[in-house]
Amino acid sequence: MPALRSDAARSRARILEVARRHDPGALRLNDVAREAGVGVGTVYRHFPTTHALVEALTRDTLERLRVLVREAVAEPSPETAITNLLHAALDLQLEEGGLQPVLLSAEDEDDDVRAAKQEIGTGFEQVLVRAQAAGVVRRDLSTQQVEHLVCGMEHAVRLGAASDRGPYLEILLAGLRPD
Amino acid sequence: MPALRSDAARSRARILEVARRHDPGALRLNDVAREAGVGVGTVYRHFPTTHALVEALTRDTLERLRVLVREAVAEPSPETAITNLLHAALDLQLEEGGLQPVLLSAEDEDDDVRAAKQEIGTGFEQVLVRAQAAGVVRRDLSTQQVEHLVCGMEHAVRLGAASDRGPYLEILLAGLRPD
Amino acid sequence: MPALRSDAARSRARILEVARRHDPGALRLNDVAREAGVGVGTVYRHFPTTHALVEALTRDTLERLRVLVREAVAEPSPETAITNLLHAALDLQLEEGGLQPVLLSAEDEDDDVRAAKQEIGTGFEQVLVRAQAAGVVRRDLSTQQVEHLVCGMEHAVRLGAASDRGPYLEILLAGLRPD
Amino acid sequence: MPALRSDAARSRARILEVARRHDPGALRLNDVAREAGVGVGTVYRHFPTTHALVEALTRDTLERLRVLVREAVAEPSPETAITNLLHAALDLQLEEGGLQPVLLSAEDEDDDVRAAKQEIGTGFEQVLVRAQAAGVVRRDLSTQQVEHLVCGMEHAVRLGAASDRGPYLEILLAGLRPD
DNA sequence: CATGAATGAGGATTCATTCAT
């Protein structure tokens, strides 16, 4: 990827800045363009699809998740690791509405996104398996299932107040324990 | 409400039958009309708004939920009651995709729907309070929060396979227990 | 015309009563039917076209105009005759919004309406000609032109307050005088 | 307002050209688009509402009226001024069917239109007041009332032949004189 | 006769996407 021309970089930044103020599930490219003070075409040049824009929006959050996964992998205590990780995942998903679609999407536009998701998935799996081996989490659950449960919790929180996050996470963690 | 004329009843039935084959969240009235072999106007006559149609679609399911709530209220064991009820709620929501929107909607088009939701809500509350008093469910949760959790579980199941329902429900029930 | 069955007469009366509460220029037959508590079909049976309904609505007013025209024809003073007549015409048109369309329409649905319009037209012509002969009204105007002027005045009054009627009529009468 | 791109200008011109061939009171945007050989969206881009299109259609005529009002204001003879002005107003309204709605509308989409109407109204008022002071026009009439009378005359002419314009205007002018 | 369900053309409006400038 060649370095972006300075004006192109500015456009890109403005687009992202504006897009972040919108509901990721209902991005109107024309609106974003107008508010960002650029032409629609410019938006399409930078982000060929809506999904590409959403990916870009989640980039930082995805990166933070990757770091947190690494930390969880490095964490000696299996229980602390899985606890922290689920906590982090839920927090980040709630913080950045576009994250869930990006994580769940089978197709990634951006290679960095794919790589990040790849590492996140693998790390998550390690943490989960270790927790299961340690008897902290039911053995009959796949990584994907746990991820879906986190998404379900995000959904539940979004139906009510943000403060529900705490209890819901406790419920999830308690529920995941064997027996 | 006068009894429906036979032809009107047939139209209504056809519309509902067709609508049931569509995603409740993306009902295109024109499509429904065409597939049902009736004019658009007919659809609008029977269902002034999309929500009215969704309500009609969920009518039976809502009724079944009402009955199940009554049974749960009548059930002597607090634990069995809440278990059965959550089970039923999740099952029905998964069976009928339009149920969650109807349950969550603040405005009801149909009076029967409102009455049903009213009774369901009250019954649910009773069952929950009893379970909390019996020490089967955390005391810090409101009825609404538990309902949201069920919706979250529905969401989680929909992201994967229908067979996830069992484990997820167990997780929810286990997670709801105090301590 | 055979005597109407009592229920038919009642329907007709109800329809007219309701229709009178609507803007004659924007009659929605379905609305009228619903508000009148009859089926649309009934409205169509009584009034095959919207115009037929408007004619029926104006029937009484048309009759009153006919009487006033007769009085004007009988009035000895040419000036008083034309003055009273224009006054009456404008008043009635303002009172009954459907009157202008009926008077201007080339096609009449109802024979009585045609007869009334016929007599009104003839009488109006007589009154006007006499006024012109007496030097009270410009000689270069046809009956139709004067009628159009009255319609124009109605239009002008409708753009503002009903109280404009007085001055506008004076202006019309003054303007019609020769020289 | 940036200068219009040449292609946009062409579209705009075509739309206006086509719209001018329609009854201003019954503009069907889809029809206009089709006849103009442009997409519906293009019409909406240029003219967000039907009224905006009508305003654009009347732009030139409105401008001509503005000029004529200025001339009337500059005219030394109060009588000539009001005579010419009423003449001009009636002529232009008859020429451009959309003018009356634009003049009467309380809300203007375009700032130039508002400014033009503003100046026209003020100038008209000056000319009228001067005519009243000179004893050429009844003192009991407001500007708005005189405007409504012109609209009434337009209506009257439209009911018959265009050649009625002359006599009707004379009648109006004569009628407006005091006593 | 009365009913009112059904019709479906008609009209308004939006928005993702393309492409000429």
Add this chain to the structure above:
DNA sequence: GATGAATGAATCCTCATTCAT
């Protein structure tokens, strides 16, 4: 590269009129 005008399918909804019941 950037622009934003143009596109037009898609969708919604209304209402005058017909006709089966």
